[in-house]
Every structure is written in structure tokens, then in C-alpha cells.
Amino acid sequence: MMHKYSDFSAIGKGSAADFAEVGRPAISCEGMQESMRLVKKIFVLHADLKKYLSLFTFQFLPYLIRTLASPKILRLNKIQTSLVLYSAYSYLCISMAADEYILLNRIGSPRELKTLTQEELRTYCDELRRYIIGECSVNPGHLASSLGAVELAAALHYVYDTPEDKIVWDVGHQTYAHKIITGRREAFRNKRRLGGISGFPRMAESEYDAFGGGHASVSISAAFGMAKAAELRGEKRKVVAVIGDGSMTGGLAFEGLNNAGASKSTDLLVILNDNNMAIDQATGALKNYLLKISTSVHYNRLKQRLWGVLSHTPRLLRLCQKMGNAVKQGVLNNSNLFESLNFRYFGPVDGHSLPELVRTLRALRAIPGPKLLHVMTVKGKGYLPAEHDKPVWHAPGRFNPETGERIVAQGAAARYQDVFGRTLVDLAQLDPRVVGVTPAMPSGCSMNMLMQAMPERCFDVGIAEGHAVTFSAGLAAAGMVPFCNIYSSFMQRAYDNVIHDVAIQNLPVVLCLDRGGLVGEDGVTHHGLFDMAAFGTVPSLTIAAPMDERELRNMMYSALQAGGPYMIRYPRGNGAGAPWQDEPFEVLPTGKGRCLREGGDVALLTVGTVGHAAARAAERAAAEGLSVAHYDLRFAKPLDEELLAEVGSRFARVVTVEDGSLRGGVGETVTAWFNSHGFKPSVRSLGVGDEWIEHGTPAQLYALCGFDEESILRAILQR
Numbered sequence: 001m002m003h004k005y006s007d008f009s010a011i012g013k014g015s016a017a018d019f020a021e022v023g024r025p026a027i028s029c030e031g032m033q034e035s036m037r038l039v040k041k042i043f044v045l046h047a048d049l050k051k052y053l054s055l056f057t058f059q060f061l062p063y064l065i066r067t068l069a070s071p072k073i074l075r076l077n078k079i080q081t082s083l084v085l086y087s088a089y090s091y092l093c094i095s096m097a098a099d100e101y102i103l104l105n106r107i108g109s110p111r112e113l114k115t116l117t118q119e120e121l122r123t124y125c126d127e128l129r130r131y132i133i134g135e136c137s138v139n140p141g142h143l144a145s146s147l148g149a150v151e152l153a154a155a156l157h158y159v160y161d162t163p164e165d166k167i168v169w170d171v172g173h174q175t176y177a178h179k180i181i182t183g184r185r186e187a188f189r190n191k192r193r194l195g196g197i198s199g200f201p202r203m204a205e206s207e208y209d210a211f212g213g214g215h216a217s218v219s220i221s222a223a224f225g226m227a228k229a230a231e232l233r234g235e236k237r238k239v240v241a242v243i244g245d246g247s248m249t250g251g252l253a254f255e256g257l258n259n260a261g262a263s264k265s266t267d268l269l270v271i272l273n274d275n276n277m278a279i280d281q282a283t284g285a286l287k288n289y290l291l292k293i294s295t296s297v298h299y300n301r302l303k304q305r306l307w308g309v310l311s312h313t314p315r316l317l318r319l320c321q322k323m324g325n326a327v328k329q330g331v332l333n334n335s336n337l338f339e340s341l342n343f344r345y346f347g348p349v350d351g352h353s354l355p356e357l358v359r360t361l362r363a364l365r366a367i368p369g370p371k372l373l374h375v376m377t378v379k380g381k382g383y384l385p386a387e388h389d390k391p392v393w394h395a396p397g398r399f400n401p402e403t404g405e406r407i408v409a410q411g412a413a414a415r416y417q418d419v420f421g422r423t424l425v426d427l428a429q430l431d432p433r434v435v436g437v438t439p440a441m442p443s444g445c446s447m448n449m450l451m452q453a454m455p456e457r458c459f460d461v462g463i464a465e466g467h468a469v470t471f472s473a474g475l476a477a478a479g480m481v482p483f484c485n486i487y488s489s490f491m492q493r494a495y496d497n498v499i500h501d502v503a504i505q506n507l508p509v510v511l512c513l514d515r516g517g518l519v520g521e522d523g524v525t526h527h528g529l530f531d532m533a534a535f536g537t538v539p540s541l542t543i544a545a546p547m548d549e550r551e552l553r554n555m556m557y558s559a560l561q562a563g564g565p566y567m568i569r570y571p572r573g574n575g576a577g578a579p580w581q582d583e584p585f586e587v588l589p590t591g592k593g594r595c596l597r598e599g600g601d602v603a604l605l606t607v608g609t610v611g612h613a614a615a616r617a618a619e620r621a622a623a624e625g626l627s628v629a630h631y632d633l634r635f636a637k638p639l640d641e642e643l644l645a646e647v648g649s650r651f652a653r654v655v656t657v658e659d660g661s662l663r664g665g666v667g668e669t670v671t672a673w674f675n676s677h678g679f680k681p682s683v684r685s686l687g688v689g690d691e692w693i694e695h696g697t698p699a700q701l702y703a704l705c706g707f708d709e710e711s712i713l714r715a716i717l718q719r
């Protein structure tokens with residue numbers, strides 16, 4: 001459905017047309033340029049003026065035309081006069097529209113940000129928000145979370161002395177304003193692109209990125225470490241962790257709170273950015289608790305009054321702290337969770353009110369010890385489509401900023417995640433033991449389909465990968481067959497849970513790893529490169545990698561029959577176009593590969609969806625006269641030893657291809673197998689080498705890592 005959001009007043013001053021890059025007529029006279037700049041500045045700072053100007057022009061246009069057209073003045077006829085007037089007016093509007101980033105243009109660092117008045121800071125945030133929306137519409141990224149943190153980022157850099165003071169952003173998907181404030185406005189145009197800046201904070205990218213991010217729930221532990229180091233080194237710097245309500249559900253966040261709360265001497269501020277959302281609706285008991293403390297009417301009314309008086313005088317605030325805590329406890333009728341962990345609790349405050357934020361942060365800056373500020377924000381703030389459908393606008397892809405219409409590729413094959421989601425519903429209908437478990441990614445992995453169809457058999461456990469796996473193990477130990485879906489890179493969090501809770505106990509948990517392999521623009525923290533290497537060492541675990549949609553579906557069915565630990569890893573993005581929806585299920589024998597193409601000169605061994613590029617390369621090599629056999633291993637573990645023995649005995653040359661880490665990966669394992677079984681083919685393995693791969697399109701990264709179609713062809717032809 002297409003929405004028309006013509007009222008952009010919500011996102012600041014100016015209209016949707018402001019996003020357009022408008023070519024400006026060249027002006028030769030410097031004086032005129034200077035006066036135009038001044039006029040524009042006045043209009044931007046006092047946007048209402050523009051409104052009155054247009055009102056005035058249109059109200060008095062007939063009168064002006066009549067006057068100017070009189071022979072005494074310009075000797076123009078009515079038509080000429082109106083043309084002159086309209087041209088002048090249009091020029092004014094266009095040049096203002098082209099350059100409404102007056103403050104954004106002027107402010108290139110937090111130091112410069114501090115020169116703004118609080119009124120200007122408001123205008124600056126409006127420009128910032130508009131710039132983020134405009135840029136993300138053509139070069140997509142994490143929009144809604146960043147829009148919700150515009151004022152927070154601005155207020156933090158306004159009050160704190162960054163980079164000496166440290167701000168640690170949890171996950172880091174909300175840092176677009178922070179990046180722009182800290183001198184990366186131009187670089188922002190190329191965020192997430194090959195060679196451009198990252199979409200997440202990176203220490204190597206900027207001194208203002210105090211700690212790198214991408215995965216959730218890290219900030220409190222990291223910030224506490226920094227605060228402790230400052231304390232030990234006698235440095236006076238302040239450390240702030242900014243963590244969302246979703247990320248606060250991760251166990252690591254509580255480990256950080258538990259540890260930091262016991263260190264009264266450590267100066268640490270945790271800002272809880274509470275928008276009642278993870279990617280999807282927030283879940284769990286913490287959500288209810290946060291809702292309760294932020295909506296307690298009596299307490300908040302009292303608090304607002306107290307804050308109004310006290311926050312101007314930190315000393316008084318500190319003095320009243322004990323009394324305040326008692327009041328909070330009395331009014332809320334239970335103790336405050338954070339205060340129970342020795343964190344002084346402040347808030348909740350409106351995270352979009354700059355005066356409130358600035359005043360509060362200034363007051364808190366002067367209060368020592370561990371403290372937590374509860375800030376209420378709106379995910380997608382200032383862009384109505386994003387405010388209305390937060391999960392979709394978490395990372396919406398490209399869109400039309402004026403209409404809010406998302407630009408979605410038409411006619412593409414089904415996404416692997418949707419094949420997973422639909423198949424899970426089908427399996428749940430077939431077998432009452434089937435349940436779904438997701439750590440806060442129901443729409444990310446399409447488990448929302450099961451959530452809708454059978455809500456009682458689907459569990460969103462919060463951003464808690466370790467718990468998700470162990471909870472699944474518990475379900476399995478008591479007779480269920482959980483399908484636990486975790487993005488490959490986030491599964492790194494649950495390594496021991498897979499080993500200790502699932503594999504050693506040989507429990508029938510189906511671990512579905514979405515986003516296996518290179519993921520593209522999300523970059524280094526999100527590539528799912530280590531799964532096959534890391535879990536390939538775990539006894540009793542099956543690791544399957546489908547080559548297309550039908551295989552994914554059949555592997556899920558086979559996993560249900562297998563009765564033991566079973567991992568299925570598949571990539572981000574669209575399938576190969578294989579029919580799958582109404583196909584009958586087929587059991588795929590565990591550890592059995594298949595021959596896709598017969599040949600005699602070289603054997604290609606592939607695992608997973610890279611098989612498609614390999615098949616095309618084999619075809620092209622054949623056209624050049626080389627006879628290439630192609631085997632799809634299907635399973636990274638156990639390996640098909642019969643197939644390997646055949647390959648080892650028939651071929652002198654083998655090329656292996658995998659979308660994963662070469663170290664400990666399938667290629668290395670196959671080579672080791674050949675060696676230990678007396679086969680001596682020369683093996684060339686393609687995959688991801690021993691280095692960090694940054695962001696770029698998947699196609700660019702495949703080429704960079706040397707396993708796109710061209711690279712495979714070169715390897716086959718030994719070029």
C-alpha cells in the first residue's frame with residue numbers, strides 16, 4: 001500500500017522536496033551570494049518566516065503585479081511581471097531547498113556542536129534527522145533506531161567532552177547521528193558500501209567510536225572496563241554506555257550491571273534507551289517492568305516536579321537521593337531493579353526533549369559512581385512511516401522518502417528465511433512436538449509466520465542466544481523438537497550451550513543458522529563465517545547446508561526425523577528459484593552428498609549455495625574443453641566418505657568451494673581426510689581466508705574473497 005505523507009512538519013522544517021538534489025543557478029556576484037546565504041540562514045533558523053513569505057506573496061501577488069506593471073515603474077506587461085515575480089520566488093525556494101542544511105554544514109565536530117545555543121541545537125537535530133532519512137532512502141541502513149537516537153546523540157556530544165569522555169553504543173545500529181556529528185557527514189553517503197564507513201561503530205574508523213559494535217548487550221561490560229581503567233590510571237574521563245531495552249534483555253548486560261554495581265568508586269553512566277521495541281515488539285518480564293516504572297502516574301508526576309527543582313543543583317539532587325529512592329519504592333510499591341544492583345536510577349526522561357536531556361545529563365555528569373538514566377524514546381521518531389511500522393523500518397532497504405513506499409525487487413525468488421518460516425509452520429502442523437524458538441528475531445528469520453499461526457508454540461526469548469539454545473535443550477529433554485533459529489554470527493554467543501547442553505546430551509534440537517556465509521553490507525560483525533569450522537569439531541552434531549529452497553525444506557524435514565542434534569546453515573537473501581512450496585517432503589540421508597555433474601579432469605566439491613556459481617563455472621570450463629565433475633556435499637558433517645573415496649581415487653585435481661572460513665572449514669577437513677586415507681589429489685580450497693572481511697555487496701565480497709564464478713573458473717582452469 002502506498003501512503004502519502006505530505007505533512008513532513010513532523011521531521012522538521014521544510015518539505016519532502018528538500019531531499020532532492022537541486023541544481024542551483026550560478027551567481028557571479030559575491031555580495032549577492034553572501035546576502036542570499038544570510039536570507040537563507042534567517043529562513044532556516046526561523047522557518048515560519050518562509051511560511052509567511054509565501055502567504056504574503058500569494059495574498060498580495062495581484063496587487064504587486066498591478067503596481068509593478070504600471071508604466072511608471074518597470075514598463076513590463078502583466079505577464080512579464082508575473083513571470084519575474086514567480087522566477088524570483090522559485091529561485092529563493094529552490095536555493096533554500098538545496099541548502100537547508102545550514103547548521104549541518106557548519107558543524108563538523110562535537111566541539112563545534114557545543115557552540116550552538118539550545119534553540120539552534122533543536123534546528124540542528126531536525127536537519128540531522130532529515131539528512132539521515134534522505135541518505136538512507138538511497139543508501140539503506142538501520143533507520144528507525146538511528147532516528148530514535150538523534151537527540152540522545154546530540155545531547156551526549158553537547159554535554160560530554162568526547163572523544164576524551166567515552167560513549168559506548170550498544171549494538172551500534174543507532175549511531176548514524178553520532179557518526180554525522182563526529183565529522184563523518186560526507187562519509188555517511190557511502191556507509192556500508194565497499195571501502196566506505198561501517199554502519200556500526202568501529203574503533204579503527206574514528207576516535208569517537210570508543211568501542212566497536214554489531215552484536216547486542218556488550219556496552220555495559222565494555223564501558224565498565226573503560227571506567228575501571230580510567231580509575232586505575234587516575235584519568236578523570238567519564239564513560240557512558242547507551243543500551244536499548246531490547247539489548248538489556250541479554251544476559252551479558254546483567255553480568256555487566258552485576259559487576260559494575262559492586263564497584264561504587266567507578267564512575268559509569270548507563271543510559272537505557274527504552275522504546276519498548278527490539279527489532280520486533282519487546283518481550284519478556286523486563287519489558288513489563290520497564291513499562292511499569294515508566295508509566296507509574298503518581299510516581300512520575302512527583303518525579304517531574306522534584307526533577308524540575310533538583311536537576312539544576314546536582315548537590316541538592318545527591319542529597320535528596322536517599323529520600324527519592326524511598327519515595328520511588330513507596331510509590332512503586334516494590335524496589336527498583338537497578339537500584340537493587342547498586343545503580344542509582346534516574347528518570348524516566350523524554351529522550352526527544354533536548355532541554356530535558358541536556359539538563360539531566362549535565363546534572364548526572366557531576367554525580368559519581370554507577371548510575372542509570374532511563375530515557376524514553378520513539379523508534380523511528382520523526383518519520384511517520386517508521387513510527388507506524390517499526391519492525392519493517394528497522395532496516396527498510398531503499399524507499400521513497402516522500403511517500404514512505406519501500407522499493408522492493410519484484411519477481412525475485414523466495415527468500416531462504418521465508419522458506420524456513422513457511423516450512424516450520426508445515427512441520428508444526430504435521431508433528432505436535434515441533435516448536436519454534438527465536439532470540440528476538442521473529443521477523444528477521446520469518447518465525448513470525450509460526451508466531452501468527454500457532455502463537456503458543458513459538459517463543460521469542462529476547463536477545464539471548466545462549467538461553468535460546470539451552471531453553472531449546474530443555475524443551476527437547478522433555479519430549480519436544482525445537483527448531484531454534486539463530487543468525488550464524490549471533491550463534492557464536494552460544495558455542496558452549498550447543499556443546500554442553502545439546503550435543504553432549506544428544507538432544508533433538510534443530511539449530512537453524514540463518515545468514516550463514518558473507519552477508520554483505522552489515523559487514524564484519526555480521527558475516528556468518530565461522531559456523532562450519534567451529535561446530536565441525538563437535539561430535540554427534542550433524543551440519544547440513546542446502547543448495548536451494550527445496551533442499552532447505554527437506555533438510556528441516558530430515559532433521560525432524562533424525563532424533564539428535566542437527567544444524568542447518570543457509571545464507572541471507574533469495575533462493576535459487578527451485579520449486580518448494582507444494583513439493584512432498586523427502587528425507588535426505590544424513591552425511592550423503594550427490595553428484596551434480598560427471599567429469600574426468602577436475603572434481604569440484606561444494607557445500608551450500610555456492611554450488612550455483614560453481615555449476616556455472618564448470619559449464620564454462622567445459623566449453624573451454626575441460627571435463628569437470630561437480631559434487632554437492634550437502635553435509636559439512638559428517639562428510640560423505642564414500643563420495644570422497646570415489647573422488648580421491650579418480651581425480652588428481654580437486655577444487656573445494658565454501659562460503660565460510662577456510663581455516664578449519666570443509667576444504668581443510670576434506671584435504672585432511674584425503675591425506676589420512678591415502679589419497680593424494682592436489683586440493684585447492686576456495687573460501688574466506690584468515691582475515692576480516694568488511695562490508696560491501698555480497699557479489700563484491702565473493703569476488704574479493706575469491707569464490708565468485710570468475711574466481712572458481714580461474715581455479716578450475718588453473719589460471
Ligand SMILES: Cc1ncc(C[n+]2csc(CCOP(=O)(O)OP(=O)(O)O)c2C)c(N)n1
Pocket residue numbers: 145148171173174214215216217243244245246247248275277278279379439440441463465490493
Ligand atoms: C547478539 C545479537 N543478537 C541479535 C542481534 C540483532 N539485533 C540488532 S538490533 C536488535 C534489537 C535491539 O533492540 P534495542 O537494543 O532495544 O534497540 P532498538 O532497535 O530498539 O533501538 C537486534 C535483536 C544483534 N545485533 N546481536
Ligand SMILES: [Mg+2]
Pocket residue numbers: 244245246247273274275276277278
Ligand atoms: Mg529498543
